[in-house]
Amino acid sequence: MSLFNDSLKGLHKRLAKREITASDLVNESLRRIVEVDSHIKAFIKVDEEGARQRARELDEKLASGAERGFLAALPAGIKDNICIEGMTTTCGSQLLSNYEPIYSATVMHKLAQAEAITMGKLNMDEFAMGSSTENSSYHPTRNPWNPEKVPGGSSGGSAASVAAREVYFSLGSDTGGSIRQPAAFCGVVGLKPTYGRVSRYGLVAFASSLDQIGPLTKNVEDTAYVLQVISGHDACDSTSANVEVPDYLSALTGEIKGMRIAVAKEMMGEGIDPSVRERVQEAIVKLEQMGAYVEEVSLPHTEYAVPAYYLIAPAEASSNLARYDGVRYGVRKEGKNLVDMYLETRSQGFGPEVKRRIMLGTYALSSGYYDAYYLKAQKVRTLIRQDFDKVFEQFDVIVGPTTPTTAFGIGEIVNDPLTMYMNDILTIPVNLAGLPAISIPCGLAEGMPVGLQIIGKPFDESTVLRVAHAYEQETGPMPAPMVGGKTE
Amino acid sequence: MAISKAEVYKVAALARLKLSEQEADQFTSQLNDILEFANKLNELDTENVQPTSHVLPIHNVFREDEVRSSTDRDKALKNAPEQQDHMFYVPAVFE
Secondary structure, eight states: OOGGGSOHHHHHHHHHTTSSOHHHHHHHHHHHHHHHHHHHOOEEEEOHHHHHHHHHHHHHHHHTTOOOOTTTTOEEEEETTBOBTTBOOOTTOSTTTTOOOSSOOHHHHHHHHTTOEEEEEEOOSGGGOOSSSTTOSSOOOOBTTBTTBOOOSSSHHHHHHHHTTSSSEEEEEESSSTTHHHHHHHTOEEEEOOTTSBOOTTBOOSSTTTOEEEEEESSHHHHHHHHHHHBSOOTTOTTSOOOOOOOSGGGOOSOOTTOEEEEEGGGTSTTSOHHHHHHHHHHHHHHHHTTOEEEEEOOTTGGGHHHHHHHHHHHHHHHHGGGOSSSSSSOOOOOSSHHHHHHHHHHHHSOHHHHHHHHHHHHHHSTTTIIIIIIHHHHHHHHHHHHHHHHHTTOSEEEEESSSSSOOBTTSSTTOHHHHHHTTTTTHHHHHHTOOEEEEEEEEETTEEEEEEEEEOTTOHHHHHHHHHHHHHHHOOOOOOOBTTBOO | OOSOHHHHHHHHHHTTOOOOHHHHHHHHHHHHHHHHHHGGGGGSOOTTOOOOSOSSSOOOOOOOOOOOOOOOHHHHTTTOSSEETTEEOOOOSOO
16 A cells, blocks of 8 residues: 555654654655556656655654654645756746756745655646646546546646645645646645635736645645644744634634535536536535535626636736746747847747737736726626625635536537636636635546535634534545556 | 737737747638637626726835835846846947
């Protein structure tokens, strides 16, 4: 059995007793990467040498009897839009294929302080734009449960690497569902924290008012551990919130008796695959049996979330991506003058989905269309927030499916942007309102994992984790998939 | 039709993108689909609704106006596609 099937607590204990070493954990991660990554291709880059070196240093330190960090020696995978000083950070784009950040993201400093070990950078849709990881300009990633299916996106590498037991945990980023949707498709746990809970410093910006970094893990307890480490105010990110970080582990009581759970009818209706709805309904019944009070509610503006998002996010992206001009970093393409160099650099460097969103955002912000599209979308965003505020006056959490379907086939909808966008219909409202939400596995439909989404009040990750953990305790953990005909 | 092919070329120029004929055709049709979908928002009366640009009640974030060290010049130039005399080097602005 892989070391990765042990709990974080278990591994901590075994490290303390010197039954295992940091090098054992890193070797196990590398062994799994060699064994399965050719099947799923979750990594863009594996930093074998760096990881071995870090493990040796940690082993020396541990041998001297020093205190262990909160995530000591745990092999982690990092989405390739999070900057690590000196390690290529491509964002899944050819334009940044040679980009080596000169500083590390705040979350990376925090992971280093907790003594986690970075195994490498994980695949993603280019600039985090996509729901399938097919928009990576390097290669698609495959779903560990079925190589003909997508792993979801944009954090597809982050979800697939955890599901396939290549790393112990990973970090992803979520702008419209990019942590939760791949977590659901790959049968792992993925949390998008409240906007402002985790510093975005060093996260390559996509849509700045929506982006948030979060963990992907095998179980809820591990998510609580990682969240504990990466949360908190950061002076380097002026949008990070100065709100106290509670002890997330103490929230995992296994007890949800009397808790008030809302089920939004707009998230359970038309457009949700019947097999997904069935699994989610079973999960809701389970929560009721565990003593929670469940009631149906309405979030009347849910259907407007996707059109609002596809104006707001591209508008912010078109502005954020203006920086890729071939002057300060990235791959420059020569032109006969300055403007021509910009045009060549951007036209050859960006893939089709990125260009589409830059075009859409530029249009929505352009003179004459600003009020009709961008301002209108921001007003609708207010209505969507108010829907949630109203429900949270009376309820602790809202539960429903994470995605309308299970993982779709590779190539199935890649040329149909609108259908692809509709995949995020259940996750996008949460980003627009800035709320915390988790996706946890709730069984299989036709052999593929189904995700249960639990949405909480702003900065109330504790309650979200409590419900998720209690459900997981009751139903047992999701088994590991067979990858390339082998279990680990 | 919300957006014409001529407008697509105009927007591309604003965004510093050069489109092939085929890309322009494809974007014209796809952007029309997406904008038509976005028109769904007009079903809602938002006359008296304040826009949300940001969910946190944060407005301006200031720090003390004190001198701090900044990034080393050579380090900042590390990723430059081209540099000269410790500066970013770009093609001629005027021909």
